[in-house]
Amino acid sequence: MPGSSQRKGAIRKKPRGNPTAGSGGRVRRGLEGKGPTPKAVDRTKHPAHKRAKAKERANERERNRRPARKDSDSTVEWVYGRNPVVEALRAGVPAAALHVAEGTERDARLREALLLAVEHGVSVLEVPRAELDRVTAGGAHQGVAVQIPPYEYAHPDDLLDRAYAAGEVPLVVALDGVTDPRNLGAITRSAAAFGAHGVLVPERRAASVSASAWKTSAGAAARIPVARATNLNRALKSYKDAGLMVVGLDMGGAVELPDLDVATEPLVLVVGSEGKGLARLVRENCDLIVSIPMTSATESLNAGIATGVALYEISRRRA
Numbered sequence: 001m002p003g004s005s006q007r008k009g010a011i012r013k014k015p016r017g018n019p020t021a022g023s024g025g026r027v028r029r030g031l032e033g034k035g036p037t038p039k040a041v042d043r044t045k046h047p048a049h050k051r052a053k054a055k056e057r058a059n060e061r062e063r064n065r066r067p068a069r070k071d072s073d074s075t076v077e078w079v080y081g082r083n084p085v086v087e088a089l090r091a092g093v094p095a096a097a098l099h100v101a102e103g104t105e106r107d108a109r110l111r112e113a114l115l116l117a118v119e120h121g122v123s124v125l126e127v128p129r130a131e132l133d134r135v136t137a138g139g140a141h142q143g144v145a146v147q148i149p150p151y152e153y154a155h156p157d158d159l160l161d162r163a164y165a166a167g168e169v170p171l172v173v174a175l176d177g178v179t180d181p182r183n184l185g186a187i188t189r190s191a192a193a194f195g196a197h198g199v200l201v202p203e204r205r206a207a208s209v210s211a212s213a214w215k216t217s218a219g220a221a222a223r224i225p226v227a228r229a230t231n232l233n234r235a236l237k238s239y240k241d242a243g244l245m246v247v248g249l250d251m252g253g254a255v256e257l258p259d260l261d262v263a264t265e266p267l268v269l270v271v272g273s274e275g276k277g278l279a280r281l282v283r284e285n286c287d288l289i290v291s292i293p294m295t296s297a298t299e300s301l302n303a304g305i306a307t308g309v310a311l312y313e314i315s316r317r318r319a
Contacts, residue, residue, distance in 0.1 A: 025241035038124040062288035065132040077211035077222075080136045082109040087173035088146055088211065092219030096147045098122050100214060101129040104143030113144060123148070153227035156235045159198030160242060162225065163266075166197075170244060171314065175230060176282045178274035178303055181207040185216025185269065186304030190221035194311035195318070199224065200268075202232040207317045239268050246270060246286045248278050249310055251300060253291030260290050263317040271307050274300065 022313070040048035079088045080181055086109055098117040104110065117124050132141050173191045174203065178184060184199075184207040186238035190198050207213060209226050230234035236246050244266040272278035272288060283289065288314065301309070 004098070027173075034305065056166060062225050071247045073168055076150065077148035077214075078136055078145050079215065080132070080139055080141035080150060082113065082142045082144055084112050085144050085146050086275045087157040088148075088215050089113060089120065089122070091215055091217070092222055093146070093148060093211070093214040094118070094222060095120070096149045097149065097266075098124045099132060099135075099145045100124065100188075101132045101143040102126055103129070108146060113146075117146075123257065130218045142168075143268045148211045148214060151200050151221070152176070153209070153224070153228040154198065156200055156227045156238065158225060158231050159200065159227055160239075160244075163197040168197070169264065169318065171222075171318075172198055172200055172239065172244070172268045173307060173311070174232065174236065174268055174270045175206060175276055175303075176202070176270055177205065177276055179205065179207050179273065180270065181210045182212035182216045183207065184209065185218075185221070187195075188213070188217040188224060188226060188313050189220040189309035190304070192217075192224040194308075194315040196224065196311060197271075199226045200232070200235060201226060201228055201231050206242065233281050234286050236270070236282070240287075242266075245288075248272070248286035248289045249306060250277050250283070250289050251291055252277075253289035255288055255290045256293045257290055257313050258293070260313065260317070262288075263314045269307070269310060269314070271310075271314045273301055274303050277289050 055163045079093070079261055085098070085153065091100075095117070098113065100110070100114075114124060116122075129143065132143070132145055135147075136145055159172050160170050171185060173196050174188065175184065178187070178201070188199050190196075201207065209221055214221055240246055245262050246268045247260070248261065250272060270278065270282060272282070278286070278289075292306060292308070294301070299308075
């Protein structure tokens with residue numbers, strides 16, 4: 001109309017303020033960015049992430065398998081004394097060389113050690129007695145010692161691969177706080193006897209496959225792999241992710257061994273130390289805790305014996 005400042009056809013501006021329905025305010029908010037896109041390697045379903053994880057597992061496996069240096073006496077094990085040497089050779093310990101001190105009397109035990117060495121293809125070296133004194137740190141070697149090479153540990157995943165390759169239900173024995181190599185040897189022997197696919201030990205504060213463990217295993221360490229984990233709890237969680245039940249063996253278990261209905265399922269049997277039993281975090285990581293019923297007159301079983309009893313029951317149920 002005449003005198004009006006609004007020109008005909010001009011677009012009127014809406015007053016400023018909160019956007020109303022239909023104004024596009026909510027649309028603008030919806031179009032706002034949600035931050036930078038995560039890198040491909042950080043997205044769990046992206047192939048780059050899977051490749052990175054596979055590389056990380058391969059690197060850990062290589063670290064566990066890396067052999068010890070061989071340029072120092074500290075990297076080898078020595079079994080010395082006539083009876084221990086004969087027992088080690090009988091058990092099939094993978095000896096590197098049999099050392100005999102010069103001038104040593106050839107009695108029946110030494111002759112047997114020499115025959116076993118020849119039978120197993122072990123080289124025989126005659127050395128000065130002072131050399132045996134040095135490598136055995138002055139031990140009672142009786143003029144004979146056998147050198148054991150460093151053990152080559154498997155990776156925890158190798159134990160599952162072994163089961164799957166055989167078309168069998170996985171059974172792994174994991175040790176928590178078992179520091180006596182003789183117990184490790186006895187458990188390895190039971191694991192081989194009752195169909196387990198391997199033994200898992202922590203890298204630290206645990207028994208290693210030493211000459212003593214080799215002897216106690218009666219050669220079983222050559223037939224069944226022993227794997228080493230940098231972190232036991234992480235390895236147990238990995239097994240759980242792969243579909244295995246984690247069963248702890250402990251005196252205070254709520255389930256008694258004869259009632260272990262999951263014995264026929266993929267299983268990890270975790271054995272604690274004799275004194276402290278299972279560590280708290282390991283216990284929390286277990287799906288259930290099982291005990292061996294005993295008379296009140298018996299307080300506890302040696303870790304090696306307890307493992308053998310449990311493995312026998314699992315094997316019986318799987319037969």
